[in-house]
Amino acid sequence: IYIHDEYQKTADWLMSQTKHRPQVAIICGSGLGMLADTLKCQDSFAYSDIPGFPQSTVQGHAGRLVFGELKGKTCVCMQGRFHMYEGHSLCKVVRVFKLLGVDTLIVTNAAGSLADGLQPGDIMVIKDHVNFPGMGGLNPLTGPNDDKFGPRFPAMSGCYDKGLRCVAMEVAKQLGVANIMQEGVYAMVGGPNFESIAEARLLHRLGVDAVGMSTAPEVVVATHCGLRVFGLSLITNKVVKSYEDSESVNHDGVLEVGRLRSHTVQQLVTELISRMEINNNTT
Numbered sequence: 001i002y003i004h005d006e007y008q009k010t011a012d013w014l015m016s017q018t019k020h021r022p023q024v025a026i027i028c029g030s031g032l033g034m035l036a037d038t039l040k041c042q043d044s045f046a047y048s049d050i051p052g053f054p055q056s057t058v059q060g061h062a063g064r065l066v067f068g069e070l071k072g073k074t075c076v077c078m079q080g081r082f083h084m085y086e087g088h089s090l091c092k093v094v095r096v097f098k099l100l101g102v103d104t105l106i107v108t109n110a111a112g113s114l115a116d117g118l119q120p121g122d123i124m125v126i127k128d129h130v131n132f133p134g135m136g137g138l139n140p141l142t143g144p145n146d147d148k149f150g151p152r153f154p155a156m157s158g159c160y161d162k163g164l165r166c167v168a169m170e171v172a173k174q175l176g177v178a179n180i181m182q183e184g185v186y187a188m189v190g191g192p193n194f195e196s197i198a199e200a201r202l203l204h205r206l207g208v209d210a211v212g213m214s215t216a217p218e219v220v221v222a223t224h225c226g227l228r229v230f231g232l233s234l235i236t237n238k239v240v241k242s243y244e245d246s247e248s249v250n251h252d253g254v255l256e257v258g259r260l261r262s263h264t265v266q267q268l269v270t271e272l273i274s275r276m277e278i279n280n281n282t283t
């Protein structure tokens with residue numbers, strides 16, 4: 001299953017189709033795909049047209065890879081992400097970004113809040129994650145290690161770049177949205193079902209602040225191949241933790257909050273990118 005060349009083939013095809021050589025890769029979460037629309041001088045490709053690219057199947061996830069300029073930085077943006085619950089390995093996309101010359105990954109997602117202080121509409125800057133599927137062996141790095149990308153046993157401590165988190169908090173103050181933003185721990189569950197109440201209570205007891213079905217695999221692969229990572233969760237709903245609570249979560253509600261807050265997330269990510277240093281290895 002030697003697949004390094006597969007990644008290279010996909011990267012080479014993309015580099016033959018666009019002159020953009022991105023420094024920053026952005027993965028847009030449910031309902032947050034409009035970030036890609038703000039890129040200037042766009043070149044965009046449907047996932048179905050990209051050789052070797054997986055297909056996106058979730059409502060609210062468009063399925064396009066958009067290259068362009070944002071605040072002077074060349075970016076590549078995934079409008080529509082792949083989830084483990086769709087049967088995808090998350091290695092391919094992140095490694096193709098690496099081969100395109102990307103040095104920073106920004107990942108956004110919609111998440112349910114377990115922490116009392118996190119309300120729907122809040123933004124949680126991800127300080128760290130609990131990758132439940134990964135700890136159980138459902139891990140994109142499973143299988144032979146490709147030393148060209150990274151070590152067999154990569155460390156994950158500090159995989160959410162502290163410097164970028166500090167800048168994000170400054171940007172939030174400047175944008176006047178610091179009151180809806182805080183740092184926290186994101187737990188990834190496999191999905192596609194939402195958690196049971198007992199599972200939600202267990203997660204809360206374990207001290208995680210927000211829960212979702214994505215992000216951790218992409219971050220594991222990005223950290224393995226040396227990308228700097230920034231992640232944020234848009235809190236779209238409170239996780240149901242009580243047997244008396246008749247409320248139950250659904251995907252439409254998740255998308256609705258995404259639409260409401262998408263402009264703020266877009267401003268935050270755009271301003272964060274504008275403050276990044278230009279990478280000096282522009283090929």
Ligand SMILES: Nc1nc2ncn(CCNC(CO)CO)c2c(=O)[nH]1
Nearest residue numbers: 110111112194211212213239251254
């Ligand atoms: N309780 C709970 N609330 C949530 N709100 C958003 N997500 C992220 C999952 N998003 C799915 C379904 O909306 C699409 O990937 C979740 C979740 O996993 N659990």
